[in-house]
Amino acid sequence: MKRVLIFDSGVGGLSIYQEIYRQLPQVQYVYAFDDAAFPYGELPDSELIERTSHIVTRLVERHQVDLVVIACNTASTIVLPSLREQLSIPVVGVVPAIKPAALASKRKAIGLLATPATITRQYTDILISQFANDCEVLRIGSTRLVEMAEEKLRGKPVSITELREILSAWQGKVDCIVLGCTHFPLIKEEVLLAVGEKVQVIDSGMAIANRVKALLGDVVVHQQVFSNFTYNSAAGENAAALNISLEQLGLSAIESLNYPRSLVR
Known part of the structure; x- marks a missing residue:
């Protein structure tokens, strides 16, 4: 049986998990999130590398994982070289879907919706220069x-009015929005309601799923029932509500790794 570990600072990576699961339901999944240090965009690079390496290598060994997905844009740009040196298995990262958005935009006007850290990072400038130099790219870091995405998975409604206010600067200016954070596809339907039907909303989930499928190769279909696993780094609030959503997605209730924020700092 093939096993895939999906790692993020929060529940945003569940959007990536869902896309991979649609293509590979016969794979066993381990989902882990470092909520003790959430959000990752506020961490120094050295701490982010230390935390990610510790949690990922620990779970790879525990579950004999075949492939790792770092389902966080911030972590992907910082920790991949270090992780790939430590692990002998493939490690897949995520980047904002600038290229497909540039190809899809008819007006050549794109909105990049990401975290404040992602919209200011050099790798984002490089992506835009390489793949969207013929487009106007407007950025909102939120x-x-x-x-909102975290709250939704814990049973709280998303305010369309608040979303409209956040995205109001793009009204009538873009025809394509890139969801540049893995949390954001979890509220994709709400974003579409907020911006209207004439705007296309794109994320990198399908591309990551295709990459994982190609790297895993042939996957044997097993008849026996098996469990998927969920881990976090510290006990969080509203775990019971989140566990309901996790169960609906085919994942287990959360097990804590007891890796608090203060361990590194």
């Missing part, structure tokens, strides 16, 4: 949307 931590609030991350919170």
